[in-house]
Amino acid sequence: MKAIVQDVYGSCDVLEIRDIEKPATPSAGERDVLIRVRAAAVDAGVWHLMRGRPYLVRLMGYGLRAPRERVRGREVAGMVEAVGGEVTRFRPGDEVFGFCEASFAEYARGPEDRFLAKPANLGIEESAAIPISGVTALQAVRDVGRVRPGQQVLVIGAAGGVGTYAVQIAKAYGAVVTGVCSTGKTELVRSIGADEVIDYTREDFAGGRRYDLIVDTAGHRSLTRLRRALAPRGTLVIVGSEGRGRWLGGTDRALRAVLLSPFTGRRLRGLIAAERLEDLEVLRDLVEAGKVRPVVDRTHPLSEVPEVIRSLEQGNARGKAVITVSRDTA
Known part of the structure; x- marks a missing residue:
């Protein structure tokens, strides 16, 4: 699968689009879900993890000398591809959004308690901009x-x-x-x-x-x-x-x-924000009630992730930039 990968900390130049191994399909005894990524959003935390700055980030378990997780991205929306045998909330084909490391890729995997069914009144790209x-x-x-x-x-x-x-x-x-x-x-x-x-x-x-x-x-x-x-x-x-x-x-x-x-x-x-699913559920309720709506500046293909992060670094943000993975893989 294609993914945005970095081997060392540094500027946007360390990010590369590569073909890497797809995450393993969850087994019968696991509570993970495998997501076919359709959109992923860019947040400030991605920049900090790319740079490894401040150094406090590295001490928090993300890797002292090099990134422990080589694929960037933390927000996702997409379709459930497969579920572990212990998963009770989702089944293949469900559209979901949520918190997910390594989301700048065609596929991503995470525990079921990191995801929700996407808002009924939003498309997949807007949903990715929320978490x-x-x-x-x-x-x-x-x-x-x-x-x-x-x-x-x-x-x-x-x-x-x-x-x-x-x-x-x-x-x-x-x-x-x-x-x-x-x-x-x-x-x-x-x-x-x-x-x-x-x-x-x-x-x-x-x-x-x-x-x-x-x-x-x-x-x-x-x-x-x-x-x-x-x-x-x-x-x-x-x-x-x-x-x-x-x-x-x-x-x-x-x-x-x-x-x-x-x-x-x-x-x-x-x-210091905590990634709590109950808070994401409150936001989904506000979105479905018409009180909150994501502001998506532009959508970009996976290959443009380095340029999008560079623009964010320069203070050009207008709402959220969203990476539409399917454009690279259609």
Whole structure:
């Protein structure tokens, strides 16, 4: 089968499309499912795993000197090809989506409790764009942010993969939402329900109004500026770890926020998202109710994965980029 493979950590140049062995068919005593991949999405975590940066990633079990899992990709949507004998929730032919390592390939395999039946009102490509970014946004807004109806919520990086979900989820929970993005993305952010949009190239989000909840997905604003925009009893949630430090990347900013929090009267928090199936189910319900919809910028064939990740690295994200594997293999 064809797959995007890397043998060493590095830039997008280490990614190659190759023919490799197909994952083994699950046996009678296993709870795994084999997925015929039809679409897979690109998230920021793919970039970190490709680079092996920050080095903390390597210490978390992904491989010290080289990637332990050589095929990239973490989100998937496709058709169940085969199931292990202990699988009870799926059968061959079912369309599913979920969390799955090594999804930039024609086939991928994982435990059945990592997948759900895809949303009834979405195509396979949109379904692939939900799992990582959608669940991250849900945990930032609902769990850490503790959003409540009527609150003023600011989403920084509102046009990105996590940001587009954060705007819609906050609206679904009854908040008044302001999105922060660049000039070329303001109409996109309005189109997904933001009550107001701030173009950060022309206006300082910290220059006036105070917000009950700030979700920062952009990764480079100083804590001082973020606190200026936060209401006296407000909550700041820092999502992701963008930064240039080799060991901690941008996680040091979240750590400083947590240490500072007791002295400010505000809740300053960092988020390390967990891939929970129950949260993915909440998102599917929101999607099927028409309250949340994935924003898919473009679809790309498997061969373009390196260029897609390079574009993400350069900050060009408009929602999610989706890899349509079937285009390479039709």
